[in-house]
Amino acid sequence: MHRIIKAVALAAILATPAKAAETIKLLVPFAAGGPTDLFARIIAPDLGKELGGTVIVENRGGAGGTIGTAAATREKADGHTLLLTTSALVLSAGTMASVPYDPQKDIEPVYLLGEVQTMIAVRPSLGVNDLKGLVEKAKGTKLNYGSTGSGGTMHLGAELLAKSAKVAMEQIAYRGAAPALTDLIAGSVDLVNADVPILRQYVKDGRLKGLVIFDTKRSTLLPEIPSATEAGMPDLMLTNWYGVLIPKGASPAQKQKIAEAIAKVVKQPQIAAKLADNGLTDPQDTAAFKARLDADFARWLPWLKANGIRAE
Numbered sequence: 001m002h003r004i005i006k007a008v009a010l011a012a013i014l015a016t017p018a019k020a021a022e023t024i025k026l027l028v029p030f031a032a033g034g035p036t037d038l039f040a041r042i043i044a045p046d047l048g049k050e051l052g053g054t055v056i057v058e059n060r061g062g063a064g065g066t067i068g069t070a071a072a073t074r075e076k077a078d079g080h081t082l083l084l085t086t087s088a089l090v091l092s093a094g095t096m097a098s099v100p101y102d103p104q105k106d107i108e109p110v111y112l113l114g115e116v117q118t119m120i121a122v123r124p125s126l127g128v129n130d131l132k133g134l135v136e137k138a139k140g141t142k143l144n145y146g147s148t149g150s151g152g153t154m155h156l157g158a159e160l161l162a163k164s165a166k167v168a169m170e171q172i173a174y175r176g177a178a179p180a181l182t183d184l185i186a187g188s189v190d191l192v193n194a195d196v197p198i199l200r201q202y203v204k205d206g207r208l209k210g211l212v213i214f215d216t217k218r219s220t221l222l223p224e225i226p227s228a229t230e231a232g233m234p235d236l237m238l239t240n241w242y243g244v245l246i247p248k249g250a251s252p253a254q255k256q257k258i259a260e261a262i263a264k265v266v267k268q269p270q271i272a273a274k275l276a277d278n279g280l281t282d283p284q285d286t287a288a289f290k291a292r293l294d295a296d297f298a299r300w301l302p303w304l305k306a307n308g309i310r311a312e
Contacts, residue, residue, distance in 0.1 A: 022053030025075075026244075027083045029068025031061040035195070035278065039113055039242050040084045042274050043265050050261035064092045064151065064311060066099050073106040077249035079258060083107060087153065087240050090296045094304035095151035095311040104297060107245045110255050111262040112289040114280035115241040117215045118157050119225060121199045121208040122191040123184055131212045131231040134191070138167040143190040146180030149173045151311030154180065156304075157193025157214060157238050163307060164235045184208065195240060196221050197279035214238040221279055241296075242280060243289055259286050 026044055030036045040057045048055040060068030065088040075081035093103045101107065120131070126143075128134045137143065147154040155171060162169045172189055174180040177198055183189045185207050192199075196219045202208040203222055210225040214236045218227050228236035244262055246255060265271055266283050275281075284292065 022051070022080065024048065024051060024053050024055045024079070025081045026055050026057050027068050027072045027081060028057060028059045029061060029065035029072075029083065029085050029088075030059065032059045035116070035197075036084060036086055036242060038278065039275065039280065042271060043113070043262065046265045046268065046271065047261055050264055051258070064088055064096065066092050066096065066101075069103070069107065070100045072245070073101040073247055075247050077247040077254075079246070079250060079254045081247060082110070082258065083245045083247075084113075084242065085245065086242050087296065089245075090293070090300050091151060091153065091156065091304070092311065093297070094301040095309055097310075104293075106248050108248050108250065108255070109289040109293055110244045110246050110286055111259045112241060112243040112282075112284040112292060113262070113266060114275060114283045115239040116279040116281075117196045117213050117219050118153065118193055118238050118240065119196050119199060119213045119219070119222070120157070120161060120191055120193050120211045121184070121203060122211060123187050123189070124206070124209050125187055126190055126209075128211070129209070131226075131228075131233060134211055135165045135167065138162075138165060138169060142168060142170060144170040144172050146172050146174055146184055146189040146192045148176055148180065149311075151309065153238065153240055154193055156309065158191070159307065159309060160214075160236060160238060161193065161233075164233055181208075193238070195279060200279075212236065219279070220276075220281075241292065243293075255286060 026040050028037050028040050037059060044055040044057050060071050065085055069083060069085060072081060072083035089103050093099055122128060128137050145158040158169060177194055180192055184192055199208060200221050203210040210222055212231045213219050213225050213227045215227050216229050228234055266275060
């Protein structure tokens with residue numbers, strides 16, 4: 001009888017389906033194929049392993065990232081939904097009339113994957129070889145610059161240069177960075193500010209001339225280009241950060257678990273190499289990410305308002 005009971009119990013255990021692996025949604029508030037989507041898909045498989053489940057990348061693009069961000073803020077703070085976004089979280093709050101969430105309260109930082117440097121590049125036929133020469137040129141001739149539209153980082157970077165140099169420049173807005181670069185190479189646009197990885201190949205093959213990195217340090221991807229500090233205009237500081245956030249209300253233990261899992265993933269040599277090859281450097285933990293966010297809100301919201309920079 002005892003043997004029969006044990007056999008029945010064992011059969012019941014074997015018949016019980018294994019607990020389904022957890023599915024974690026990694027929301028990307030931009031279209032597939034862009035850098036944010038790329039970084040999400042680089043970390044997703046191994047992040048799933050670290051968290052004991054499967055991480056699914058979901059793109060919810062539109063309206064400068066606000067549609068996907070709003071969707072993330074409506075999800076439960078149970079660790080099953082994460083948001084991978086960029087500096088657009090700050091810029092959209094400063095350039096749009098309103099956003100359907102509070103970017104400083106409704107979504108909380110977990111881990112900063114890193115940041116990508118930006119730089120100024122000009123068409124070679126413009127006839128300038130450094131930042132000083134560009135500023136002198138801009139004082140005598142009204143230059144134009146390509147952007148992805150008002151409120152984007154390409155617009156912000158060029159206007160940062162214009163305000164710092166006290167010159168006026170004309171914005172030519174495009175649907176994306178690619179057509180802006182096409183016209184820059186063709187000679188109908190004078191300059192752009194864009195991410196270093198986007199400009200790297202064009203500068204290397206001589207189709208564009210890189211003048212200055214908007215940072216205190218040079219880029220490892222283009223080490224021959226001086227930093228803004230070296231070029232004598234230390235106000236030219238603009239990098240794009242890429243970070244993971246979670247809807248408000250998650251417990252400290254949840255955030256710590258996710259942050260530690262991401263840290264393990266981005267420090268794996270093969271993943272770190274992929275991220276670095278796309279210009280992403282300096283990952284930071286939760287506290288450092290929060291400090292960076294606070295500093296960005298304190299810097300950019302007043303600056304954008306004072307300079308009248310609004311999204312289209």
